[in-house]
Amino acid sequence: MSRTIEDRNHRMLRTRDTMDRAFAQPLDVPALARVAHISPAHFSRQFRATFGETPHRYLQRRRVERAMELLRETGRPVTEICFDVGFNSLGTFTRTFREIVGEPPSAYRRRFAGDGAALRVPACWAMAWLRPAG
Amino acid sequence: MLKKISHTFIHVLDQDEALDFYVGKLGMVVHTDADLGVMRFLTVNLPDQPDVELVLMLPGPPAYDDATATEIRELVAKGAAGGGVIFETDDCRGTYERLRGAGVEFTQEPTERFYGTDCALRDPFGNPIRFTQPPEGPIVVPSAEELQAQA
Numbered sequence: 650m651s652r653t654i655e656d657r658n659h660r661m662l663r664t665r666d667t668m669d670r671a672f673a674q675p676l677d678v679p680a681l682a683r684v685a686h687i688s689p690a691h692f693s694r695q696f697r698a699t700f701g702e703t704p705h706r707y708l709q710r711r712r713v714e715r716a717m718e719l720l721r722e723t724g725r726p727v728t729e730i731c732f733d734v735g736f737n738s739l740g741t742f743t744r745t746f747r748e749i750v751g752e753p754p755s756a757y758r759r760r761f762a763g764d765g766a767a768l769r770v771p772a773c774w775a776m777a778w779l780r781p782a783g
Numbered sequence: 784m785l786k787k788i789s790h791t792f793i794h795v796l797d798q799d800e801a802l803d804f805y806v807g808k809l810g811m812v813v814h815t816d817a818d819l820g821v822m823r824f825l826t827v828n829l830p831d832q833p834d835v836e837l838v839l840m841l842p843g844p845p846a847y848d849d850a851t852a853t854e855i856r857e858l859v860a861k862g863a864a865g866g867g868v869i870f871e872t873d874d875c876r877g878t879y880e881r882l883r884g885a886g887v888e889f890t891q892e893p894t895e896r897f898y899g900t901d902c903a904l905r906d907p908f909g910n911p912i913r914f915t916q917p918p919e920g921p922i923v924v925p926s927a928e929e930l931q932a933q934a
Contacts, residue, residue, distance in 0.1 A: 655796075655853075658861035662909050665862075666890045699861055773903060773913060 660685040661699040672711045673735040713749050714780040720758040727754045749781045792838045793866040794859050796908040798825050801839045804907050859909045867911040875900040875916035898922050
């Protein structure tokens with residue numbers, strides 16, 4: 650039994666790493682299930698049992714974290730950032746960002762204007778600790 | 784006064800597989816491989832840094848009871864054990880290409896950052912590994928204006 654959980658955890662870690670690396674690409678449950686070598690029907694449940702949230706939610710938080718950095722540290726239009734981080738509609742991006750961060754992208758950008766350096770940390774730290782909580 | 788870090792520890796799930804990776808792929812060398820009867824004390828170091836050993840520990844009795852060892856193994860496998868290693872390199876992209884050619888999977892491609900060029904991978908068990916090529920000259924945290932100008 651224990652080896653089963655260890656094996657499951659490792660498979661799920663591979664799929665989470667895939668989301669961390671390829672967040673800007675269209676990733677869906679069948680594609681991620683193939684990375685884990687398990688059936689799509691089981692994948693989301695096993696991911697949630699391993700990491701405490703659905704793969705969809707994890708990917709949303711990863712994309713929003715990337716968007717937060719681009720909003721803080723570049724002057725690029727929100728629409729471009731939305732597509733850069735993997736969302737395919739501005740409406741979905743804005744709604745998801747607001748739900749997770751608590752304010753819309755433009756307000757978040759204004760809040761960090763001129764003080765982006767406050768969160769300038771190594772990429773690994775940003776990925777793990779600046780990703781907004783679920 | 785404490786002088787330096789001489790040993791640091793990481794949990795691995797199979798010591799032979801760990802040697803294949805840390806020595807065979809990453810290019811470290813075996814410092815100590817001693818059968819103590821109750822455990823195999825296995826350490827590796829970088830060829831250019833013989834005085835810093837990375838201890839490759841297999842969780843299990845007598846240090847940990849079976850149930851605890853199982854928990855540790857499960858945490859390592861989901862990347863949550865807390866251990867990890869960050870190396871410095873003089874050639875991030877070249878090392879990345881060489882390791883990719885050797886079948887190593889990366890979790891982050893080489894990326895330019897203010898602190899250098901770095902990339903990320905995992906060992907075969909789930910422990911995070913990074914290697915960073917520092918920039919030439921001092922590390923300067925750029926201002927928001929400078930970053931925006933680069934973007």
